[in-house]
Amino acid sequence: MVLRALLSALVFILSQHTHALERLELATEPFPPYFSNTLYQHGWMAHLVSEAFRSQNIVVRIHFTQWSRALRGTKKGKYSAVLGAYKTTARQQDFVFSAALAKAHSGFFRHAKSNRDFTGDLALVAHDPIAVGRDYGEEQLLINYGGIDYVELPNLSKALQLLERRRISWVLGPQEVGEHIIRELALSEHLMFDSPALSENTLHLAFARQHPLSHYHLKAFRSGMQSLLKQGRVADILAQHPLPPPQQQAVLSLLKQHYLDTGAPE
Numbered sequence: 474m475v476l477r478a479l480l481s482a483l484v485f486i487l488s489q490h491t492h493a494l495e496r497l498e499l500a501t502e503p504f505p506p507y508f509s510n511t512l513y514q515h516g517w518m519a520h521l522v523s524e525a526f527r528s529q530n531i532v533v534r535i536h537f538t539q540w541s542r543a544l545r546g547t548k549k550g551k552y553s554a555v556l557g558a559y560k561t562t563a564r565q566q567d568f569v570f571s572a573a574l575a576k577a578h579s580g581f582f583r584h585a586k587s588n589r590d591f592t593g594d595l596a597l598v599a600h601d602p603i604a605v606g607r608d609y610g611e612e613q614l615l616i617n618y619g620g621i622d623y624v625e626l627p628n629l630s631k632a633l634q635l636l637e638r639r640r641i642s643w644v645l646g647p648q649e650v651g652e653h654i655i656r657e658l659a660l661s662e663h664l665m666f667d668s669p670a671l672s673e674n675t676l677h678l679a680f681a682r683q684h685p686l687s688h689y690h691l692k693a694f695r696s697g698m699q700s701l702l703k704q705g706r707v708a709d710i711l712a713q714h715p716l717p718p719p720q721q722q723a724v725l726s727l728l729k730q731h732y733l734d735t736g737a738p739e
Contacts, residue, residue: 497526497690499678500536500543501556502628505653506716507575507676508556510537517714517724518574522556522678524710525697531690539627541608547681553690558679559610569687571694572731573675575724577647579611580670582655584639584663591643591667595621601642604632611645614671630654637663647674698732 499522503509508516514523515535523533535556538546547555548567559577560570581591581598591597595618605612607625615621624641626632629651632644637660644651648666655664678694680687701707707728711721 495531497531497533497554498536498552499533499554499556500538500546500552502540502543503537504557504647504650505657506649506714507577508535510535513714517711517716518676519556520710520714521574521698521701521707522694524706525694525701528697528700529693531693531697540606541627544608547679548683550681550684553680553684553686555679557676559674560677560679561610561613563613564610564679567682568679569682569691570680571678571691572698573677573727575676576727577649577674577676578670579614579645579647579672579674581667582633582636582644582646582651582664583642583667584636585665586663587642589642591669593669593671595671598643602640603643603645604635604641605645606632609646610674611647611672614645630658633660633664634658645671695732698728702729702733 501508503511505512506516508519514520519535523535526533536543536552543552543555544558546552555568557574558564558568558570583589583591589597589601595615599618599621603615603621603623604626605615605623606629607627609629612623612625615623623645626635629644629646632641632646633651633654635641636644637658648670652666655661678691680691701710707725708721711724716724
């Protein structure tokens with residue numbers, strides 16, 4: 474009887490431990506149309522990530538906060554991973570990254586009444602007030618150029634609202650996200666993205682290097698994405714979101730390239 478009780482207790486403890494490993498806490502900032510707490514299933518990327526982990530018996534919870542807090546919290550172990558991070562050289566010191574999940578194009582937004590056009594030469598904006606989202610990664614473009622001052626704001630939405638009031642001249646950020654926010658805030662008559670884009674970035678899951686389960690979760694996620702792709706579920710998930718068919722196909726092609734092509738870069 475005593476042995477049976479001990480075995481039962483051991484099974485209970487192991488089951489509780491297993492259950493704890495199957496819950497994953499992700500952190501990010503609302504980044505529509507990719508992911509946001511106001512979108513269906515938190516957006517198409519969050520939906521895909523959640524379903525990929527679910528296929529591996531891992532339940533995902535997404536915490537929406539400021540981007541800089543998401544990075545700090547994940548680095549310190551409060552969260553397991555950051556959703557939608559750019560893969561930069563500096564970040565690779567603290568994080569390990571999944572393969573690419575999406576692309577974003579970084580460039581300048583300006584006021585529609587501005588008589589300044591950005592042609593791709595950073596020297597044209599070097600002496601103007603510029604705002605970027607705090608720790609987004611785009612600021613590295615200005616740092617690399619040298620001699621350009623900028624102000625970091627808590628998020629892209631606040632930066633665009635200051636631009637609308639003409640408190641600043643330019644906002645550097647992701648085109649896809651900025652244009653979505655401009656439509657949400659009904660600022661389309663006032664703000665615009667000024668082509669050309671300065672860079673193309675890929676979005677990833679970023680796991681804290683110091684987290685003991687990072688590589689386990691990274692491997693599980695890759696297996697989950699491969700499973701969704703092979704079963705044809707990625708296309709079904711994307712079709713549930715307001716993505717134009719060409720964009721759905723572009724996402725599907727990118728994921729197949731990075732998760733099914735064994736020769737593709739991470």
